[in-house]
Amino acid sequence: MMTHREACDLFASEDLIGIGMAADSLRRKLHPEDVVTYIIDRNINYTNFCTEYCSFCAFYRPMGHKEGYVLSFETILGKIQETVDLGGTGVLMQGGLHSELKIEWYEDMLRACKRRFPNVHLHCFSAPEVTNIAEVSGLTLHDTIARLRDAGLDSIPGGGAEILDDAVRHRISRLKCSTGEWVDVHRTAHQLGMRTTATMMFGVDETIEQRVNHLECVRRLQEETGGFTAFIPWSFQRENTSLGRFVKSEATAVEYLKTLAISRLYLENILNVQSSWVTQGLKTCQLGLRFGGNDVGSIMIEENVVSAAGARNHASEEELRRIIRDAGFLPKQRDTLYRTYFLN
Numbered sequence: 001m002m003t004h005r006e007a008c009d010l011f012a013s014e015d016l017i018g019i020g021m022a023a024d025s026l027r028r029k030l031h032p033e034d035v036v037t038y039i040i041d042r043n044i045n046y047t048n049f050c051t052e053y054c055s056f057c058a059f060y061r062p063m064g065h066k067e068g069y070v071l072s073f074e075t076i077l078g079k080i081q082e083t084v085d086l087g088g089t090g091v092l093m094q095g096g097l098h099s100e101l102k103i104e105w106y107e108d109m110l111r112a113c114k115r116r117f118p119n120v121h122l123h124c125f126s127a128p129e130v131t132n133i134a135e136v137s138g139l140t141l142h143d144t145i146a147r148l149r150d151a152g153l154d155s156i157p158g159g160g161a162e163i164l165d166d167a168v169r170h171r172i173s174r175l176k177c178s179t180g181e182w183v184d185v186h187r188t189a190h191q192l193g194m195r196t197t198a199t200m201m202f203g204v205d206e207t208i209e210q211r212v213n214h215l216e217c218v219r220r221l222q223e224e225t226g227g228f229t230a231f232i233p234w235s236f237q238r239e240n241t242s243l244g245r246f247v248k249s250e251a252t253a254v255e256y257l258k259t260l261a262i263s264r265l266y267l268e269n270i271l272n273v274q275s276s277w278v279t280q281g282l283k284t285c286q287l288g289l290r291f292g293g294n295d296v297g298s299i300m301i302e303e304n305v306v307s308a309a310g311a312r313n314h315a316s317e318e319e320l321r322r323i324i325r326d327a328g329f330l331p332k333q334r335d336t337l338y339r340t341y342f343l344n
């Protein structure tokens with residue numbers, strides 16, 4: 001396995017093509033059938049009220065703000081119906097950290113979704129939201145996750161990880177959960193039999209060592225539990241955010257591809273690595289398929305958080321299939337757990 005030092009050396013290297021080829025070769029070993037996957041799903045941002053004031057976030061509104069909202073269950077169910085009508089198999093539900101919504105609200109919402117759409121996969125509530133639900137409700141993490149699971153939660157997204165290094169977190173999201181808390185949520189979910197994903201938002205003036213600390217943290221937990229289905233790195237989008245004024249510049253395509261490839265190499269024990277078109281655009285996403293990526297993520301019927309921060313890329317299913325084919329791979333629709341039993 002690659003060491004922390006070796007990963008830092010690769011980041012310092014100019015040999016982008018060599019790093020990409022090494023990542024591509026590992027990708028081929030892990031996915032010899034030359035398939036690249038994508039999912040049709042929808043992000044539902046059930047509330048934008050939030051108490052955390054993260055400096056990279058253009059989405060949240062403080063409690064009581066006139067532009068704040070909490071979606072009604074009927075609106076959420078309507079959005080799921082539209083997803084199903086478009087061939088979607090799941091929803092990714094995330095929101096701000098609301099200081100008054102207790103676990104009963106989340107349980108009622110999950111039950112309402114499962115009652116009407118028993119086959120739709122509910123991939124919901126990133127680690128800071130889960131921690132917040134536990135705190136607001138006076139429950140342990142274990143009981144919170146177990147109750148959400150029993151109400152219909154199928155898996156947990158990796159959001160809120162940003163960079164898993166407390167010095168960076170203190171600078172960009174001081175109030176949000178610590179590295180240890182993020183890990184605890186994912187470990188507890190894995191122990192309860194749930195799968196989760198891991199993400200990384202880089203390009204916030206972290207050092208290379210701190211970026212590799214993140215990879216190390218994810219790799220260690222995967223060694224312990226095996227519960228991660230995928231790793232999804234993406235770069236900070238600075239428009240409309242207070243952090244954007246201070247970060248020197250957004251990550252370039254070269255930096256993105258290098259980070260993607262090194263992530264693939266470092267996280268040998270995570271099967272899937274995603275190349276992102278939402279933050280990088282279709283062309284860089286396509287290149288990413290030769291830099292270790294074996295998945296292009298979601299058609300994304302709706303996404304408010306990244307688009308609030310200036311990412312304005314759009315793609316139809318046919319476009320995603322085309323960029324996958326043109327890169328030399330076979331496109332296949334998958335579900336949230338990366339299963340590709342669909343007939344296409």
Ligand code: SF4
Binds near residue numbers: 051058096097173
């Ligand atoms: S990133 Fe999440 S936790 Fe931070 S302010 Fe935005 S909605 Fe709140």
